[in-house]
Amino acid sequence: MQPVTFSVFRGIPDQDGDPFGKMVEYTIDLDEGMVVLDAIHTIQAEFAPDLACRWNCKAGKCGSCSAEVNGKSRLMCMTRMDDILEETPEGEPVVIRPMQTFPLIRDLVSDTTWAYQTDRRIEPISGSEKVDWEYYQHEADRIQEFRSCIECMLCVNTCHVMREHQKFDEFAGPRFFVRLASLEMHPLDTKSRIPEIKEDFGIDYCNITGCCSAVCPAGINIRENAIIPLKERVVSEFYDPIAIIGKKLGLRS
Amino acid sequence: MDENYTTHEYDVVVIGAGGAGLRAAIEASSSGVSVAIISKSMLGKAHTVMAEGGAAAALANKDERDSWKTHFRDTMKGGKYLNDWRMARIHAQQAPDRIRELEQWGAVFDRTPKGLTSQRNFGGHTYPRLAHIGDATGLELIRTLQQRGIHMGMDVFMEFTVRKLFKKDGKVIGCFSYSRNDGSFHVFKAKSIILATGGATRCWEVCSGSWEYTGEGFALAYWAGAQMGDMEFIQFHPTGMIWPKSVKGILVTEGVRGEGGMLRNSEGERFMFQYVPEMYKDEFADTEKEALEWVDEVISGKLATKRRPPELLTRDVVAKAINSERDAGRASEHGGAYLDISWRDEEEVKKKLPGMYHQFKELAAVDITKERMEVGPTAHYVMGGVKVDHETQETCIKGLFAAGEAATGLHGANRLGGNSLSDLIVFGKIAGEHASTSSKHINQFEEIPEDEISEVIAETLEPLDRKEGENPAAVVSDLRTMMQNKVGIIRTKSQLEEALKELDDLELRSETVFGGSGKSYNPGWHQSLEIKAMIDVSRMCTLAALKREESRGGHTRDDFPSPDHARWGKVNSVISMNEKGEMEIQFESYPPIPEDLKILLDSDDLHEEE
Numbered sequence: 039m040q041p042v043t044f045s046v047f048r049g050i051p052d053q054d055g056d057p058f059g060k061m062v063e064y065t066i067d068l069d070e071g072m073v074v075l076d077a078i079h080t081i082q083a084e085f086a087p088d089l090a091c092r093w094n095c096k097a098g099k100c101g102s103c104s105a106e107v108n109g110k111s112r113l114m115c116m117t118r119m120d121d122i123l124e125e126t127p128e129g130e131p132v133v134i135r136p137m138q139t140f141p142l143i144r145d146l147v148s149d150t151t152w153a154y155q156t157d158r159r160i161e162p163i164s165g166s167e168k169v170d171w172e173y174y175q176h177e178a179d180r181i182q183e184f185r186s187c188i189e190c191m192l193c194v195n196t197c198h199v200m201r202e203h204q205k206f207d208e209f210a211g212p213r214f215f216v217r218l219a220s221l222e223m224h225p226l227d228t229k230s231r232i233p234e235i236k237e238d239f240g241i242d243y244c245n246i247t248g249c250c251s252a253v254c255p256a257g258i259n260i261r262e263n264a265i266i267p268l269k270e271r272v273v274s275e276f277y278d279p280i281a282i283i284g285k286k287l288g289l290r291s
Numbered sequence: 292m293d294e295n296y297t298t299h300e301y302d303v304v305v306i307g308a309g310g311a312g313l314r315a316a317i318e319a320s321s322s323g324v325s326v327a328i329i330s331k332s333m334l335g336k337a338h339t340v341m342a343e344g345g346a347a348a349a350l351a352n353k354d355e356r357d358s359w360k361t362h363f364r365d366t367m368k369g370g371k372y373l374n375d376w377r378m379a380r381i382h383a384q385q386a387p388d389r390i391r392e393l394e395q396w397g398a399v400f401d402r403t404p405k406g407l408t409s410q411r412n413f414g415g416h417t418y419p420r421l422a423h424i425g426d427a428t429g430l431e432l433i434r435t436l437q438q439r440g441i442h443m444g445m446d447v448f449m450e451f452t453v454r455k456l457f458k459k460d461g462k463v464i465g466c467f468s469y470s471r472n473d474g475s476f477h478v479f480k481a482k483s484i485i486l487a488t489g490g491a492t493r494c495w496e497v498c499s500g501s502w503e504y505t506g507e508g509f510a511l512a513y514w515a516g517a518q519m520g521d522m523e524f525i526q527f528h529p530t531g532m533i534w535p536k537s538v539k540g541i542l543v544t545e546g547v548r549g550e551g552g553m554l555r556n557s558e559g560e561r562f563m564f565q566y567v568p569e570m571y572k573d574e575f576a577d578t579e580k581e582a583l584e585w586v587d588e589v590i591s592g593k594l595a596t597k598r599r600p601p602e603l604l605t606r607d608v609v610a611k612a613i614n615s616e617r618d619a620g621r622a623s624e625h626g627g628a629y630l631d632i633s634w635r636d637e638e639e640v641k642k643k644l645p646g647m648y649h650q651f652k653e654l655a656a657v658d659i660t661k662e663r664m665e666v667g668p669t670a671h672y673v674m675g676g677v678k679v680d681h682e683t684q685e686t687c688i689k690g691l692f693a694a695g696e697a698a699t700g701l702h703g704a705n706r707l708g709g710n711s712l713s714d715l716i717v718f719g720k721i722a723g724e725h726a727s728t729s730s731k732h733i734n735q736f737e738e739i740p741e742d743e744i745s746e747v748i749a750e751t752l753e754p755l756d757r758k759e760g761e762n763p764a765a766v767v768s769d770l771r772t773m774m775q776n777k778v779g780i781i782r783t784k785s786q787l788e789e790a791l792k793e794l795d796d797l798e799l800r801s802e803t804v805f806g807g808s809g810k811s812y813n814p815g816w817h818q819s820l821e822i823k824a825m826i827d828v829s830r831m832c833t834l835a836a837l838k839r840e841e842s843r844g845g846h847t848r849d850d851f852p853s854p855d856h857a858r859w860g861k862v863n864s865v866i867s868m869n870e871k872g873e874m875e876i877q878f879e880s881y882p883p884i885p886e887d888l889k890i891l892l893d894s895d896d897l898h899e900e901e
Contacts, residue, residue: 050811069535069536069537070535070536070537071534071535071536071537071538071654071655072535072537073537073538073654076537082764082814082815083762083764083765083768084762086807086815087762087763087764087805087806087807087814087815087818088806088807088808088809088813088814088815088816089814090811090812090813090814091814092332092333093501093502094332094336094337094338094340094341094501094502094503095336095338095340095341095501096501096538096541097341097538097541097542097650097654098646098649098650098653099340099341099427099429099430099646100332100335100336100340100341100501101336102332102333102336116653116654118653118654143472143811143812144809144811144812144813145812147812150333154334154441154447154449157437157438157441158441158442161442162396162397162438162439162442163395163396163397163438165395166395167395169388169391169392169394169395170391170394170407170408171394171395172405172406172407173402173406174402174406175401175402175404175409177402178399178400178401178402181399182399182401182424182425185399185424185430185431185434186425186427186430186645187434188340188430189335189434220399221397224397224399257649
């Protein structure tokens with residue numbers, strides 16, 4: 039049992055939708071093996087039952103408890119307090135804020151409605167009517183990596199196209215390039231998705247800094263395995279001179 | 292008092308957006324009716340996402356000997372024959388088509404060498420039967436349904452809690468809900484309502500469920516006058532994490548044992564060989580050698596000719612065995628058992644059980660490819676639930692349907708692993724279809740009486756108006772500890788009677804809690820509103836457990852340690868509210884099993900002579 043102080047954002051949006059609130063300090067005793075989410079639950083049970091925080095599975099499977107702990111985008115349920123104490127300077131509190139890229143609802147809860155609207159813009163899989171689809175594990179492997187996304191939105195929170203430039207309308211963000219890659223690379227999906235990936239979802243905005251891959255709690259290599267291959271496909275479709283001549287000659291539709 | 296509310300009208304309202312709710316909403320939407328789906332969490336975060344091992348369906352992709360008949364037989368045997376055999380038949384027959392359909396909707400299951408959906412072994416299933424993707428099958432299922440659902444035209448109400456069902460002349464006409472997000476009130480007029488609200492395992496201290504699992508669906512149905520069946524049967528999954536304390540209860544998939552994981556006690560003994568029940572004696576290995584040979588056959592992709600390791604017995608049996616080993620002083624360091632998969636190839640473990648690898652590495656600093664895990668029982672599933680018609684999923688209240696864990700019937704006294712995900716999609720579809728058909732026979736929405744709306748709004752606002760009181764978390768914590776100690780895996784008359792009294796005391800305390808006064812995203816307020824449901828569901832479970840004086844499946848009485856086939860073998864408990872508003876229990880039986888199905892079952896198990 040070791041007393042640790044947390045500095046937690048408490049607040050609501052003001053009239054313009056900007057966060058309005060303050061950092062509040064709480065000191066609790068830590069127990070062995072605790073994660074950050076346990077600390078939040080302890081604060082709720084001992085001091086502040088109305089501290090707003092999303093969570094569900096507490097095992098890194100649902101992607102609900104995304105927040106910024108000591109300035110880094112993380113799932114609170116999979117971040118051990120041992121590790122946090124090691125990185126927190128002596129005498130300083132552990133700082134917990136909501137994701138900063140999304141609008142605030144209250145305290146640690148962000149409004150991620152954008153994600154659901156973007157998801158709706160992506161056309162679903164279109165494949166054979168015949169049941170018992172046949173494809174092999176090595177083909178499945180590639181998309182199963184993308185399917186392991188838990189939609190925590192930490193990648194979007196970290197992506198500077200979103201965080202600094204707020205391109206929510208023009209850019210699908212790393213989460214949805216992962217989704218688009220899972221469709222584009224599905225062995226039995228028949229739809230060509232490259233034009234919309236360029237035009238509607240704005241993949242060109244990404245300059246592959248890889249911040250998304252670095253924060254992904256599911257370990258998806260978003261940059262190398264999803265975004266770069268999609269960018270390559272965009273290049274061959276739109277910028278490859280031979281393909282363009284071919285198109286002009288009517289050799290390719 | 293702020294009594295403003297918004298009124299919505301939908302042909303079909305689905306409460307719950309896990310696997311069953313989404314599948315139901317997809318089915319209803321596809322028939323052209325207007326559909327609202329109301330979800331306590333964000334879309335795609337419901338409890339289904341936590342399912343790991345797989346969805347059971349007799350596709351026979353891995354073992355051609357499998358068929359719906361064997362799946363039916365395994366389900367009935369695992370349920371100790373208290374299942375509604377009609378639902379067990381429908382489930383076994385329709386599950387393969389529901390899985391194939393998911394694949395066409397974008398689910399990417401692991402493949403067989405021939406390129407078909409692969410299937411894994413699980414407890415109580417005779418053949419490898421669970422379609423899976425590593426150990427994250429629930430995520431795949433919910434994401435697939437979510438991605439299908441959002442293009443079907445349904446309206447999604449996220450982070451909304453339903454507090455009441457409205458009825459008129461014995462028929463459901465709508466529900467009342469509030470937004471957890473901004474505290475606004477919403478009245479939904481509906482022609483049909485589907486409860487797909489999952490279970491209530493949050494009533495126990497050690498559980499695999501999230502905050503959502505507070506049993507409000509059960510309570511809504513009960514308060515509205517529906518019948519609740521089999522509420523004594525609670526599944527304690529044998530393998531939850533037990534250390535460190537903060538992760539206690541988090542699920543460790545049965546897939547570990549399906550992939551060859553061995554259970555050992557503190558003396559290093561592989562103790563499950565001592566716990567094979569008579570009814571399973573012929574199907575399970577009786578030596579470690581035979582068990583290992585079975586694993587070798589399965590890993591190398593051959594059809595199994597050996598008998599299965601006893602770790603793959605049904606969950607009720609394995610959970611009680613771990614409990615007995617602990618009571619005999621042979622527990623692991625932190626009071627459970629050791630589960631060991633480290634003898635298998637490291638890369639295979641990481642490929643087949645990636646979630647478990649990360650979960651233990653990150654939460655317990657244990658590398659499961661090199662070290663053994665420590666596991667113990669965790670409250671996981673409610674076999675009981677709302678009684679439904681086997682063909683339509685309609686409850687005894689007209690227009691009110693239930694599916695998934697919220698309903699009862701399929702699983703009897705004990706659910707087989709993998710039968711839950713398939714339950715969701717089979718009966719979710721059926722509920723969606725019939726709720727939609729039923730709504731088409733109704734021309735107009737009924738008016739919801741203003742006084743009923745005012746009453747529920749007042750009740751909902753009450754905790755906010757108190758200004759001071761006990762933290763609701765303390766009441767919930769005491770409730771969960773009490774249920775764990777007195778209505779846990781092993782039960783006895785005196786403790787069950789004490790539990791009923793303590794629930795009365797907890798109810799009084801719950802009426803004075805205060806969780807903070809803001810309406811915007813206030814978890815203290817939300818929790819204050821959940822306790823009533825948790826208490827009533829705990830009461831149902833305790834009452835049914837007190838009355839069933841035998842041990843069977845997910846109900847074990849210390850004072851009646853054996854099954855009593857003659858008295859209890861064919862009766863199911865039914866709880867409902869009487870005219871005075873009191874909880875009442877009765878007993879009913881399903882119709883006799885017809886001969887053509889009976890020949891599929893093991894005749895010795897049926898105890899027809901008794």
